[in-house]
Amino acid sequence: MKESVKVFSPATVANVGSGFDILGFALSNRGDIIEVLPNNEKSLRIINESDTDLPLNPAKNVASVAVAALLGELGSEQGFDLVFHQKISPGSGIGSSAASSAGSVFGVNELLGRPFTLKQLVSFAMQGEKIASGVAHADNVAPALLGGFTLIRSYLPLDIVQLPSPEKLLCTISHPDIIVRTEDSRKILLKEILLKDAVIQWGNVAGLVSGLYTNDYELIGRSLQDVIIEPVRALLIPGFDTIKKAVLKAGALGCSISGSGPSIFALSNSEEVAARIEQVMQQIFKSMDIEVDTFTSHINRQGQKIL
Protein backbone atom coordinates (compact mmCIF):
# COMPACT_ATOMS: atom_id res chain seq x y z
CA MET A 1 0.00 0.00 0.00
CA LYS A 2 1.12 3.56 -0.75
CA GLU A 3 2.12 5.56 2.32
CA SER A 4 -0.54 8.22 1.87
CA VAL A 5 -2.68 10.13 -0.59
CA LYS A 6 -3.74 13.78 -0.41
CA VAL A 7 -6.97 14.67 -2.14
CA PHE A 8 -8.82 17.82 -3.18
CA SER A 9 -12.55 17.04 -2.89
CA PRO A 10 -14.77 19.71 -4.45
CA ALA A 11 -17.70 21.72 -3.16
CA THR A 12 -20.93 20.99 -5.03
CA VAL A 13 -24.27 22.61 -5.83
CA ALA A 14 -27.19 20.22 -5.39
CA ASN A 15 -30.77 20.52 -6.71
CA VAL A 16 -29.77 23.10 -9.37
CA GLY A 17 -33.13 24.85 -9.30
CA SER A 18 -35.66 22.44 -10.71
CA GLY A 19 -33.77 19.19 -10.01
CA PHE A 20 -34.53 18.71 -6.31
CA ASP A 21 -32.75 15.61 -4.95
CA ILE A 22 -31.59 14.44 -8.41
CA LEU A 23 -29.20 17.02 -9.94
CA GLY A 24 -25.89 18.46 -8.81
CA PHE A 25 -22.60 19.81 -10.13
CA ALA A 26 -19.07 20.27 -8.82
CA LEU A 27 -17.16 23.53 -8.28
CA SER A 28 -13.48 24.20 -8.98
CA ASN A 29 -12.25 26.60 -6.34
CA ARG A 30 -13.75 25.50 -3.05
CA GLY A 31 -13.27 22.10 -1.50
CA ASP A 32 -11.80 19.96 1.27
CA ILE A 33 -8.16 18.91 1.32
CA ILE A 34 -7.92 15.53 2.98
CA GLU A 35 -4.87 13.34 3.52
CA VAL A 36 -5.50 9.63 3.98
CA LEU A 37 -2.89 7.40 5.65
CA PRO A 38 -3.11 3.75 6.65
CA ASN A 39 -2.57 3.14 10.36
CA ASN A 40 -1.90 0.01 12.39
CA GLU A 41 -4.75 0.56 14.84
CA LYS A 42 -7.53 -1.25 12.93
CA SER A 43 -9.56 1.88 13.53
CA LEU A 44 -10.46 5.14 11.84
CA ARG A 45 -9.07 8.37 13.26
CA ILE A 46 -10.11 11.92 12.40
CA ILE A 47 -7.25 14.40 12.64
CA ASN A 48 -8.30 18.01 12.22
CA GLU A 49 -5.68 20.45 10.99
CA SER A 50 -8.20 22.81 9.40
CA ASP A 51 -9.63 26.05 10.82
CA THR A 52 -13.07 24.47 11.21
CA ASP A 53 -14.49 22.51 14.13
CA LEU A 54 -15.11 18.87 13.23
CA PRO A 55 -16.53 15.92 15.16
CA LEU A 56 -13.54 13.74 16.09
CA ASN A 57 -15.64 10.75 17.12
CA PRO A 58 -15.44 8.39 14.11
CA ALA A 59 -19.05 7.27 14.67
CA LYS A 60 -20.22 10.87 14.24
CA ASN A 61 -17.96 12.17 11.49
CA VAL A 62 -19.38 11.77 7.96
CA ALA A 63 -15.97 10.90 6.52
CA SER A 64 -15.22 7.98 8.83
CA VAL A 65 -18.81 6.71 8.58
CA ALA A 66 -18.46 6.65 4.79
CA VAL A 67 -15.06 4.93 4.95
CA ALA A 68 -16.43 2.39 7.45
CA ALA A 69 -19.17 1.51 4.94
CA LEU A 70 -16.53 0.93 2.25
CA LEU A 71 -14.34 -1.22 4.53
CA GLY A 72 -17.41 -3.13 5.72
CA GLU A 73 -18.26 -4.06 2.13
CA LEU A 74 -14.70 -5.35 1.65
CA GLY A 75 -14.64 -7.09 5.03
CA SER A 76 -11.39 -5.21 5.70
CA GLU A 77 -10.10 -4.35 9.17
CA GLN A 78 -7.46 -1.92 7.89
CA GLY A 79 -7.35 1.32 9.89
CA PHE A 80 -6.88 4.80 8.39
CA ASP A 81 -6.07 8.30 9.57
CA LEU A 82 -8.15 10.98 7.84
CA VAL A 83 -6.31 14.27 8.15
CA PHE A 84 -8.33 17.38 7.28
CA HIS A 85 -6.03 20.16 6.05
CA GLN A 86 -8.80 22.33 4.63
CA LYS A 87 -12.55 22.16 5.19
CA ILE A 88 -15.56 23.82 3.53
CA SER A 89 -17.64 25.55 6.24
CA PRO A 90 -20.33 23.16 7.42
CA GLY A 91 -23.92 24.36 6.87
CA SER A 92 -23.01 26.47 3.85
CA GLY A 93 -25.18 24.57 1.35
CA ILE A 94 -22.31 23.79 -1.00
CA GLY A 95 -21.87 20.17 -0.02
CA SER A 96 -19.50 20.39 2.94
CA SER A 97 -20.37 16.95 4.30
CA ALA A 98 -20.37 15.46 0.81
CA ALA A 99 -16.87 16.75 0.10
CA SER A 100 -15.59 15.08 3.27
CA SER A 101 -17.34 11.76 2.62
CA ALA A 102 -16.45 11.69 -1.06
CA GLY A 103 -12.81 12.70 -0.57
CA SER A 104 -12.27 10.16 2.20
CA VAL A 105 -13.73 7.16 0.39
CA PHE A 106 -11.88 8.23 -2.76
CA GLY A 107 -8.57 8.41 -0.88
CA VAL A 108 -9.07 5.07 0.86
CA ASN A 109 -10.08 3.43 -2.42
CA GLU A 110 -6.87 4.75 -4.03
CA LEU A 111 -4.70 3.32 -1.24
CA LEU A 112 -6.46 -0.05 -1.46
CA GLY A 113 -5.75 -0.29 -5.20
CA ARG A 114 -9.15 0.84 -6.45
CA PRO A 115 -11.39 -2.11 -5.59
CA PHE A 116 -14.40 0.12 -6.44
CA THR A 117 -15.37 2.34 -9.37
CA LEU A 118 -16.20 5.99 -8.75
CA LYS A 119 -19.91 5.23 -9.17
CA GLN A 120 -19.67 2.45 -6.59
CA LEU A 121 -18.03 4.87 -4.16
CA VAL A 122 -21.16 7.05 -4.29
CA SER A 123 -23.18 4.60 -2.20
CA PHE A 124 -20.52 4.57 0.55
CA ALA A 125 -20.31 8.37 0.58
CA MET A 126 -24.11 8.47 0.86
CA GLN A 127 -23.80 6.79 4.28
CA GLY A 128 -21.95 9.91 5.40
CA GLU A 129 -24.80 12.09 4.11
CA LYS A 130 -27.21 10.06 6.19
CA ILE A 131 -25.33 11.03 9.36
CA ALA A 132 -25.22 14.68 8.28
CA SER A 133 -28.86 15.26 7.35
CA GLY A 134 -30.86 12.16 8.20
CA VAL A 135 -31.28 11.27 4.52
CA ALA A 136 -28.81 9.31 2.37
CA HIS A 137 -29.07 11.66 -0.58
CA ALA A 138 -26.60 11.50 -3.45
CA ASP A 139 -27.00 14.78 -5.29
CA ASN A 140 -23.84 16.23 -3.69
CA VAL A 141 -21.66 13.13 -3.34
CA ALA A 142 -22.19 12.02 -6.95
CA PRO A 143 -20.85 15.24 -8.53
CA ALA A 144 -18.13 15.47 -5.84
CA LEU A 145 -16.88 12.03 -6.92
CA LEU A 146 -17.59 12.10 -10.66
CA GLY A 147 -17.21 15.80 -11.45
CA GLY A 148 -19.37 17.92 -13.75
CA PHE A 149 -23.14 17.65 -13.72
CA THR A 150 -24.64 14.40 -12.46
CA LEU A 151 -28.15 13.01 -12.45
CA ILE A 152 -29.44 10.56 -9.87
CA ARG A 153 -32.06 8.96 -12.10
CA SER A 154 -33.10 6.57 -9.38
CA TYR A 155 -32.22 5.84 -5.77
CA LEU A 156 -33.63 2.32 -5.66
CA PRO A 157 -31.65 0.92 -7.40
CA LEU A 158 -29.00 3.65 -7.46
CA ASP A 159 -28.66 4.81 -11.08
CA ILE A 160 -26.27 7.68 -11.74
CA VAL A 161 -25.97 9.38 -15.13
CA GLN A 162 -23.12 11.78 -15.99
CA LEU A 163 -24.35 14.82 -17.89
CA PRO A 164 -22.25 17.20 -20.00
CA SER A 165 -21.01 20.51 -18.55
CA PRO A 166 -21.03 23.37 -21.08
CA GLU A 167 -17.61 24.95 -21.26
CA LYS A 168 -18.50 28.60 -20.70
CA LEU A 169 -20.80 27.96 -17.75
CA LEU A 170 -19.85 29.94 -14.64
CA CYS A 171 -21.36 29.61 -11.20
CA THR A 172 -21.33 32.48 -8.74
CA ILE A 173 -21.98 31.53 -5.13
CA SER A 174 -22.91 33.77 -2.26
CA HIS A 175 -22.65 32.23 1.20
CA PRO A 176 -24.24 34.53 3.78
CA ASP A 177 -23.18 34.16 7.39
CA ILE A 178 -26.49 32.80 8.65
CA ILE A 179 -27.33 29.30 9.83
CA VAL A 180 -29.84 27.03 8.03
CA ARG A 181 -29.73 23.42 9.18
CA THR A 182 -30.17 20.90 6.34
CA GLU A 183 -32.51 18.95 8.57
CA ASP A 184 -34.75 21.99 9.18
CA SER A 185 -34.81 23.03 5.55
CA ARG A 186 -36.01 19.52 4.73
CA LYS A 187 -38.66 19.53 7.45
CA ILE A 188 -40.38 22.67 6.18
CA LEU A 189 -41.08 21.12 2.78
CA LEU A 190 -44.65 20.00 2.14
CA LYS A 191 -45.04 16.25 1.70
CA GLU A 192 -47.77 16.74 -0.91
CA ILE A 193 -47.59 19.00 -3.93
CA LEU A 194 -49.94 19.92 -6.75
CA LEU A 195 -49.72 17.75 -9.87
CA LYS A 196 -49.86 20.91 -11.99
CA ASP A 197 -46.76 22.26 -10.20
CA ALA A 198 -44.98 18.93 -10.62
CA VAL A 199 -45.65 19.12 -14.39
CA ILE A 200 -44.06 22.59 -14.50
CA GLN A 201 -41.12 21.25 -12.52
CA TRP A 202 -40.41 18.19 -14.68
CA GLY A 203 -40.75 20.31 -17.82
CA ASN A 204 -37.96 22.45 -16.42
CA VAL A 205 -35.85 19.46 -15.39
CA ALA A 206 -36.14 18.11 -18.94
CA GLY A 207 -35.25 21.54 -20.36
CA LEU A 208 -32.21 21.80 -18.11
CA VAL A 209 -30.89 18.40 -19.20
CA SER A 210 -31.50 19.27 -22.85
CA GLY A 211 -29.70 22.61 -22.44
CA LEU A 212 -26.66 20.86 -20.96
CA TYR A 213 -26.41 18.56 -24.01
CA THR A 214 -26.85 21.37 -26.56
CA ASN A 215 -24.85 24.15 -24.82
CA ASP A 216 -28.03 26.22 -24.90
CA TYR A 217 -27.21 28.64 -22.07
CA GLU A 218 -30.52 30.50 -22.28
CA LEU A 219 -32.46 27.26 -22.03
CA ILE A 220 -30.36 26.18 -19.04
CA GLY A 221 -31.11 29.51 -17.40
CA ARG A 222 -34.87 29.51 -17.84
CA SER A 223 -35.04 25.83 -16.87
CA LEU A 224 -33.64 26.53 -13.39
CA GLN A 225 -37.10 27.73 -12.37
CA ASP A 226 -38.19 25.82 -9.25
CA VAL A 227 -41.87 26.27 -8.35
CA ILE A 228 -41.91 23.72 -5.52
CA ILE A 229 -38.89 23.82 -3.21
CA GLU A 230 -37.44 27.31 -3.68
CA PRO A 231 -40.59 29.25 -2.70
CA VAL A 232 -40.59 27.44 0.67
CA ARG A 233 -36.86 27.45 1.42
CA ALA A 234 -36.43 31.05 0.30
CA LEU A 235 -38.30 32.00 3.48
CA LEU A 236 -35.21 30.93 5.45
CA ILE A 237 -32.82 33.18 3.48
CA PRO A 238 -33.21 36.91 4.15
CA GLY A 239 -33.22 38.96 0.97
CA PHE A 240 -33.42 35.96 -1.37
CA ASP A 241 -36.12 37.39 -3.65
CA THR A 242 -34.39 40.78 -3.89
CA ILE A 243 -31.08 39.15 -4.74
CA LYS A 244 -32.58 36.86 -7.34
CA LYS A 245 -34.35 39.72 -9.08
CA ALA A 246 -31.19 41.84 -9.02
CA VAL A 247 -28.82 39.17 -10.38
CA LEU A 248 -31.22 38.29 -13.19
CA LYS A 249 -31.33 41.99 -14.06
CA ALA A 250 -27.53 41.96 -13.99
CA GLY A 251 -27.54 39.29 -16.70
CA ALA A 252 -27.55 35.98 -14.80
CA LEU A 253 -28.95 33.06 -16.82
CA GLY A 254 -30.75 31.83 -13.71
CA CYS A 255 -30.51 31.86 -9.93
CA SER A 256 -31.66 29.58 -7.12
CA ILE A 257 -30.73 28.15 -3.74
CA SER A 258 -27.65 25.93 -3.55
CA GLY A 259 -28.66 22.67 -1.89
CA SER A 260 -30.76 23.46 1.14
CA GLY A 261 -29.17 26.90 1.49
CA PRO A 262 -28.30 29.40 2.78
CA SER A 263 -25.90 29.75 -0.18
CA ILE A 264 -27.39 31.22 -3.32
CA PHE A 265 -26.02 30.36 -6.75
CA ALA A 266 -26.37 32.12 -10.08
CA LEU A 267 -25.25 30.87 -13.49
CA SER A 268 -23.77 32.98 -16.26
CA ASN A 269 -21.62 32.47 -19.34
CA SER A 270 -19.25 35.42 -19.19
CA GLU A 271 -16.67 36.60 -16.65
CA GLU A 272 -18.04 40.11 -16.96
CA VAL A 273 -21.57 39.12 -15.97
CA ALA A 274 -20.23 36.89 -13.18
CA ALA A 275 -18.32 39.86 -11.75
CA ARG A 276 -21.48 41.98 -11.80
CA ILE A 277 -23.41 39.17 -10.08
CA GLU A 278 -20.80 39.00 -7.31
CA GLN A 279 -21.06 42.73 -6.79
CA VAL A 280 -24.84 42.70 -6.63
CA MET A 281 -24.88 39.79 -4.15
CA GLN A 282 -22.32 41.47 -1.90
CA GLN A 283 -24.09 44.83 -1.95
CA ILE A 284 -27.48 43.44 -1.02
CA PHE A 285 -26.23 41.24 1.83
CA LYS A 286 -24.11 44.17 3.07
CA SER A 287 -27.19 46.42 3.07
CA MET A 288 -28.81 43.90 5.42
CA ASP A 289 -25.69 43.80 7.66
CA ILE A 290 -25.04 40.16 6.80
CA GLU A 291 -21.45 39.02 6.26
CA VAL A 292 -21.05 37.14 2.99
CA ASP A 293 -18.46 35.04 1.16
CA THR A 294 -18.88 35.38 -2.61
CA PHE A 295 -16.93 33.65 -5.37
CA THR A 296 -17.21 32.50 -8.97
CA SER A 297 -16.19 29.07 -10.25
CA HIS A 298 -16.09 27.14 -13.49
CA ILE A 299 -17.83 23.80 -13.45
CA ASN A 300 -15.33 21.26 -12.14
CA ARG A 301 -15.33 18.40 -14.64
CA GLN A 302 -12.69 16.34 -12.89
CA GLY A 303 -14.20 15.76 -9.45
CA GLN A 304 -11.60 14.32 -7.07
CA LYS A 305 -8.02 15.44 -7.63
CA ILE A 306 -4.90 13.84 -6.16
CA LEU A 307 -2.54 16.60 -4.99
Next chain:
Amino acid sequence: MKESVKVFSPATVANVGSGFDILGFALSNRGDIIEVLPNNEKSLRIINESDTDLPLNPAKNVASVAVAALLGELGSEQGFDLVFHQKISPGSGIGSSAASSAGSVFGVNELLGRPFTLKQLVSFAMQGEKIASGVAHADNVAPALLGGFTLIRSYLPLDIVQLPSPEKLLCTISHPDIIVRTEDSRKILLKEILLKDAVIQWGNVAGLVSGLYTNDYELIGRSLQDVIIEPVRALLIPGFDTIKKAVLKAGALGCSISGSGPSIFALSNSEEVAARIEQVMQQIFKSMDIEVDTFTSHINRQGQKIL
Protein backbone atom coordinates in the same frame (compact mmCIF):
# COMPACT_ATOMS: atom_id res chain seq x y z
CA MET B 1 -52.38 30.94 -53.74
CA LYS B 2 -51.80 27.29 -54.70
CA GLU B 3 -54.96 25.40 -55.58
CA SER B 4 -54.62 22.85 -52.83
CA VAL B 5 -52.25 20.91 -50.62
CA LYS B 6 -52.57 17.33 -49.41
CA VAL B 7 -50.89 16.50 -46.13
CA PHE B 8 -49.97 13.40 -44.14
CA SER B 9 -50.23 14.36 -40.45
CA PRO B 10 -48.78 11.71 -38.13
CA ALA B 11 -50.14 9.91 -35.11
CA THR B 12 -48.25 10.69 -31.91
CA VAL B 13 -47.53 9.19 -28.52
CA ALA B 14 -47.86 11.73 -25.70
CA ASN B 15 -46.54 11.52 -22.11
CA VAL B 16 -44.02 8.79 -22.99
CA GLY B 17 -44.15 7.20 -19.55
CA SER B 18 -42.63 9.66 -17.14
CA GLY B 19 -43.20 12.86 -19.16
CA PHE B 20 -46.87 13.53 -18.43
CA ASP B 21 -48.11 16.60 -20.36
CA ILE B 22 -44.59 17.55 -21.55
CA LEU B 23 -43.17 14.81 -23.82
CA GLY B 24 -44.36 13.27 -27.07
CA PHE B 25 -43.10 11.72 -30.29
CA ALA B 26 -44.43 11.16 -33.80
CA LEU B 27 -45.11 7.84 -35.57
CA SER B 28 -44.46 6.99 -39.22
CA ASN B 29 -47.19 4.66 -40.33
CA ARG B 30 -50.43 5.97 -38.87
CA GLY B 31 -51.85 9.41 -39.52
CA ASP B 32 -54.51 11.59 -41.08
CA ILE B 33 -54.51 12.49 -44.76
CA ILE B 34 -56.03 15.93 -45.15
CA GLU B 35 -56.49 17.99 -48.30
CA VAL B 36 -56.78 21.73 -47.82
CA LEU B 37 -58.36 23.92 -50.54
CA PRO B 38 -59.17 27.63 -50.47
CA ASN B 39 -62.87 28.38 -51.05
CA ASN B 40 -64.76 31.57 -51.85
CA GLU B 41 -67.23 31.25 -48.98
CA LYS B 42 -65.24 33.11 -46.29
CA SER B 43 -65.95 30.08 -44.11
CA LEU B 44 -64.41 26.80 -43.07
CA ARG B 45 -65.98 23.58 -44.31
CA ILE B 46 -65.28 20.05 -43.12
CA ILE B 47 -65.64 17.46 -45.85
CA ASN B 48 -65.37 13.89 -44.65
CA GLU B 49 -64.26 11.28 -47.19
CA SER B 50 -62.77 8.96 -44.57
CA ASP B 51 -64.34 5.86 -42.98
CA THR B 52 -64.66 7.59 -39.62
CA ASP B 53 -67.50 9.73 -38.26
CA LEU B 54 -66.42 13.36 -37.81
CA PRO B 55 -68.23 16.45 -36.55
CA LEU B 56 -69.05 18.54 -39.62
CA ASN B 57 -69.96 21.66 -37.66
CA PRO B 58 -66.83 23.87 -37.95
CA ALA B 59 -67.33 25.17 -34.41
CA LYS B 60 -67.06 21.61 -33.08
CA ASN B 61 -64.38 20.11 -35.29
CA VAL B 62 -60.85 20.39 -33.89
CA ALA B 63 -59.36 21.04 -37.33
CA SER B 64 -61.53 24.04 -38.20
CA VAL B 65 -61.22 25.45 -34.68
CA ALA B 66 -57.43 25.33 -35.03
CA VAL B 67 -57.52 26.90 -38.49
CA ALA B 68 -59.90 29.62 -37.24
CA ALA B 69 -57.35 30.50 -34.55
CA LEU B 70 -54.63 30.84 -37.19
CA LEU B 71 -56.81 32.99 -39.48
CA GLY B 72 -57.92 35.09 -36.51
CA GLU B 73 -54.30 35.88 -35.68
CA LEU B 74 -53.75 37.00 -39.28
CA GLY B 75 -57.06 38.89 -39.43
CA SER B 76 -57.81 36.90 -42.59
CA GLU B 77 -61.32 36.13 -43.85
CA GLN B 78 -60.16 33.54 -46.37
CA GLY B 79 -62.29 30.39 -46.34
CA PHE B 80 -60.94 26.84 -46.65
CA ASP B 81 -62.29 23.36 -47.29
CA LEU B 82 -60.70 20.70 -45.10
CA VAL B 83 -61.14 17.35 -46.80
CA PHE B 84 -60.41 14.29 -44.66
CA HIS B 85 -59.32 11.36 -46.83
CA GLN B 86 -57.97 9.26 -43.98
CA LYS B 87 -58.55 9.61 -40.25
CA ILE B 88 -56.96 8.00 -37.17
CA SER B 89 -59.73 6.49 -35.00
CA PRO B 90 -60.79 9.06 -32.42
CA GLY B 91 -60.29 7.99 -28.80
CA SER B 92 -57.36 5.73 -29.60
CA GLY B 93 -54.80 7.59 -27.52
CA ILE B 94 -52.41 8.15 -30.41
CA GLY B 95 -53.23 11.79 -31.02
CA SER B 96 -56.21 11.58 -33.38
CA SER B 97 -57.42 15.12 -32.68
CA ALA B 98 -53.85 16.46 -32.72
CA ALA B 99 -53.21 14.96 -36.17
CA SER B 100 -56.31 16.73 -37.52
CA SER B 101 -55.50 20.10 -35.93
CA ALA B 102 -51.81 19.95 -36.81
CA GLY B 103 -52.35 18.80 -40.40
CA SER B 104 -55.01 21.43 -41.05
CA VAL B 105 -53.05 24.41 -39.72
CA PHE B 106 -49.96 23.12 -41.51
CA GLY B 107 -51.85 22.87 -44.81
CA VAL B 108 -53.45 26.30 -44.47
CA ASN B 109 -50.08 27.84 -43.51
CA GLU B 110 -48.55 26.31 -46.66
CA LEU B 111 -51.27 27.76 -48.90
CA LEU B 112 -50.91 31.19 -47.29
CA GLY B 113 -47.15 31.26 -48.03
CA ARG B 114 -45.94 30.21 -44.56
CA PRO B 115 -46.66 33.28 -42.45
CA PHE B 116 -45.94 31.15 -39.35
CA THR B 117 -43.09 28.85 -38.28
CA LEU B 118 -43.88 25.27 -37.29
CA LYS B 119 -43.41 26.18 -33.61
CA GLN B 120 -45.87 29.05 -33.98
CA LEU B 121 -48.42 26.68 -35.52
CA VAL B 122 -48.39 24.65 -32.30
CA SER B 123 -50.36 27.28 -30.39
CA PHE B 124 -53.12 27.30 -33.05
CA ALA B 125 -53.31 23.51 -33.11
CA MET B 126 -53.59 23.59 -29.30
CA GLN B 127 -56.92 25.40 -29.69
CA GLY B 128 -58.20 22.27 -31.40
CA GLU B 129 -56.99 20.16 -28.46
CA LYS B 130 -58.98 22.38 -26.13
CA ILE B 131 -62.19 21.49 -27.97
CA ALA B 132 -61.27 17.79 -27.93
CA SER B 133 -60.37 17.32 -24.28
CA GLY B 134 -61.08 20.55 -22.42
CA VAL B 135 -57.36 21.28 -22.02
CA ALA B 136 -55.14 23.03 -24.58
CA HIS B 137 -52.29 20.57 -24.22
CA ALA B 138 -49.41 20.49 -26.68
CA ASP B 139 -47.72 17.15 -26.13
CA ASN B 140 -49.39 15.63 -29.22
CA VAL B 141 -49.60 18.64 -31.54
CA ALA B 142 -45.94 19.61 -31.04
CA PRO B 143 -44.50 16.27 -32.25
CA ALA B 144 -47.21 16.05 -34.96
CA LEU B 145 -45.97 19.37 -36.36
CA LEU B 146 -42.24 19.17 -35.64
CA GLY B 147 -41.61 15.42 -35.86
CA GLY B 148 -39.39 13.33 -33.61
CA PHE B 149 -39.43 13.75 -29.85
CA THR B 150 -40.54 17.11 -28.50
CA LEU B 151 -40.50 18.64 -25.04
CA ILE B 152 -42.96 21.27 -23.87
CA ARG B 153 -40.65 22.87 -21.32
CA SER B 154 -43.25 25.44 -20.40
CA TYR B 155 -46.84 26.30 -21.31
CA LEU B 156 -46.80 29.89 -20.07
CA PRO B 157 -44.98 31.11 -22.08
CA LEU B 158 -45.06 28.26 -24.60
CA ASP B 159 -41.48 26.93 -24.88
CA ILE B 160 -40.95 23.93 -27.16
CA VAL B 161 -37.66 22.05 -27.38
CA GLN B 162 -36.91 19.50 -30.12
CA LEU B 163 -35.14 16.44 -28.76
CA PRO B 164 -33.14 13.87 -30.74
CA SER B 165 -34.71 10.58 -31.84
CA PRO B 166 -32.33 7.61 -31.68
CA GLU B 167 -32.22 5.86 -35.03
CA LYS B 168 -32.95 2.30 -33.98
CA LEU B 169 -35.85 3.15 -31.71
CA LEU B 170 -39.05 1.30 -32.58
CA CYS B 171 -42.48 1.84 -31.08
CA THR B 172 -45.08 -0.92 -30.99
CA ILE B 173 -48.63 0.23 -30.39
CA SER B 174 -51.61 -1.85 -29.36
CA HIS B 175 -54.98 -0.16 -29.69
CA PRO B 176 -57.66 -2.26 -28.01
CA ASP B 177 -61.25 -1.77 -29.09
CA ILE B 178 -62.44 -0.21 -25.85
CA ILE B 179 -63.48 3.37 -25.16
CA VAL B 180 -61.58 5.64 -22.76
CA ARG B 181 -62.60 9.31 -23.02
CA THR B 182 -59.64 11.71 -22.69
CA GLU B 183 -61.78 13.87 -20.43
CA ASP B 184 -62.50 10.95 -18.07
CA SER B 185 -58.90 9.76 -17.97
CA ARG B 186 -57.93 13.29 -16.92
CA LYS B 187 -60.66 13.50 -14.28
CA ILE B 188 -59.53 10.39 -12.42
CA LEU B 189 -56.06 11.81 -11.80
CA LEU B 190 -55.35 13.05 -8.27
CA LYS B 191 -54.76 16.81 -8.06
CA GLU B 192 -52.18 16.32 -5.30
CA ILE B 193 -49.25 13.92 -5.37
CA LEU B 194 -46.47 12.98 -2.97
CA LEU B 195 -43.26 15.00 -3.28
CA LYS B 196 -41.29 11.77 -3.01
CA ASP B 197 -43.14 10.36 -6.04
CA ALA B 198 -42.57 13.58 -7.97
CA VAL B 199 -38.81 13.25 -7.28
CA ILE B 200 -38.85 9.71 -8.72
CA GLN B 201 -40.77 11.01 -11.73
CA TRP B 202 -38.48 13.94 -12.57
CA GLY B 203 -35.45 11.70 -12.12
CA ASN B 204 -36.94 9.49 -14.82
CA VAL B 205 -37.83 12.43 -17.07
CA ALA B 206 -34.22 13.63 -16.83
CA GLY B 207 -32.96 10.10 -17.55
CA LEU B 208 -35.22 9.81 -20.59
CA VAL B 209 -33.98 13.10 -22.08
CA SER B 210 -30.38 12.09 -21.39
CA GLY B 211 -30.94 8.70 -23.05
CA LEU B 212 -32.34 10.36 -26.18
CA TYR B 213 -29.19 12.51 -26.53
CA THR B 214 -26.78 9.62 -25.95
CA ASN B 215 -28.63 6.84 -27.83
CA ASP B 216 -28.64 4.92 -24.57
CA TYR B 217 -31.55 2.58 -25.28
CA GLU B 218 -31.43 0.86 -21.90
CA LEU B 219 -31.53 4.21 -20.09
CA ILE B 220 -34.49 5.31 -22.24
CA GLY B 221 -36.28 2.10 -21.34
CA ARG B 222 -35.82 2.24 -17.59
CA SER B 223 -36.64 5.97 -17.57
CA LEU B 224 -40.14 5.36 -18.96
CA GLN B 225 -41.21 4.37 -15.45
CA ASP B 226 -44.24 6.47 -14.46
CA VAL B 227 -45.16 6.22 -10.76
CA ILE B 228 -47.88 8.90 -10.83
CA ILE B 229 -50.19 8.78 -13.85
CA GLU B 230 -49.87 5.20 -15.14
CA PRO B 231 -50.94 3.46 -11.91
CA VAL B 232 -54.24 5.41 -12.00
CA ARG B 233 -54.98 5.26 -15.71
CA ALA B 234 -54.01 1.61 -15.99
CA LEU B 235 -57.23 0.87 -14.08
CA LEU B 236 -59.17 1.88 -17.22
CA ILE B 237 -57.30 -0.55 -19.49
CA PRO B 238 -58.14 -4.23 -18.95
CA GLY B 239 -55.04 -6.40 -18.86
CA PHE B 240 -52.57 -3.51 -18.79
CA ASP B 241 -50.38 -4.92 -16.01
CA THR B 242 -50.30 -8.39 -17.59
CA ILE B 243 -49.37 -6.96 -20.98
CA LYS B 244 -46.68 -4.70 -19.57
CA LYS B 245 -45.07 -7.56 -17.68
CA ALA B 246 -45.22 -9.82 -20.75
CA VAL B 247 -43.75 -7.33 -23.22
CA LEU B 248 -40.89 -6.47 -20.85
CA LYS B 249 -40.20 -10.19 -20.59
CA ALA B 250 -40.26 -10.33 -24.40
CA GLY B 251 -37.43 -7.78 -24.49
CA ALA B 252 -39.17 -4.40 -24.63
CA LEU B 253 -37.03 -1.52 -23.35
CA GLY B 254 -40.07 -0.08 -21.62
CA CYS B 255 -43.85 0.06 -21.85
CA SER B 256 -46.55 2.51 -20.81
CA ILE B 257 -49.87 4.06 -21.81
CA SER B 258 -49.95 6.14 -25.00
CA GLY B 259 -51.45 9.52 -24.12
CA SER B 260 -54.53 8.96 -22.00
CA GLY B 261 -55.02 5.46 -23.42
CA PRO B 262 -56.43 3.00 -24.19
CA SER B 263 -53.49 2.40 -26.56
CA ILE B 264 -50.42 0.85 -24.99
CA PHE B 265 -46.96 1.49 -26.41
CA ALA B 266 -43.71 -0.39 -25.96
CA LEU B 267 -40.26 0.66 -27.15
CA SER B 268 -37.58 -1.64 -28.53
CA ASN B 269 -34.48 -1.36 -30.69
CA SER B 270 -34.77 -4.42 -32.92
CA GLU B 271 -37.35 -5.56 -35.46
CA GLU B 272 -37.21 -9.03 -33.94
CA VAL B 273 -38.15 -7.84 -30.46
CA ALA B 274 -40.83 -5.55 -31.90
CA ALA B 275 -42.40 -8.53 -33.68
CA ARG B 276 -42.42 -10.51 -30.42
CA ILE B 277 -44.03 -7.56 -28.62
CA GLU B 278 -46.79 -7.36 -31.23
CA GLN B 279 -47.49 -11.05 -30.83
CA VAL B 280 -47.64 -10.85 -27.04
CA MET B 281 -49.98 -7.84 -27.13
CA GLN B 282 -52.31 -9.52 -29.61
CA GLN B 283 -52.42 -12.81 -27.70
CA ILE B 284 -53.28 -11.22 -24.37
CA PHE B 285 -56.04 -8.97 -25.72
CA LYS B 286 -57.39 -11.91 -27.71
CA SER B 287 -57.49 -14.03 -24.55
CA MET B 288 -59.73 -11.32 -23.05
CA ASP B 289 -61.96 -11.28 -26.16
CA ILE B 290 -60.95 -7.72 -26.97
CA GLU B 291 -60.36 -6.76 -30.62
CA VAL B 292 -57.01 -5.06 -31.09
CA ASP B 293 -55.07 -3.14 -33.76
CA THR B 294 -51.33 -3.63 -33.32
CA PHE B 295 -48.50 -2.12 -35.36
CA THR B 296 -44.84 -1.13 -35.10
CA SER B 297 -43.40 2.18 -36.28
CA HIS B 298 -40.08 3.96 -36.47
CA ILE B 299 -39.95 7.39 -34.88
CA ASN B 300 -41.17 9.86 -37.50
CA ARG B 301 -38.55 12.61 -37.61
CA GLN B 302 -40.21 14.63 -40.33
CA GLY B 303 -43.61 15.42 -38.86
CA GLN B 304 -45.92 16.84 -41.51
CA LYS B 305 -45.44 15.54 -45.05
CA ILE B 306 -46.84 17.06 -48.23
CA LEU B 307 -48.12 14.27 -50.48
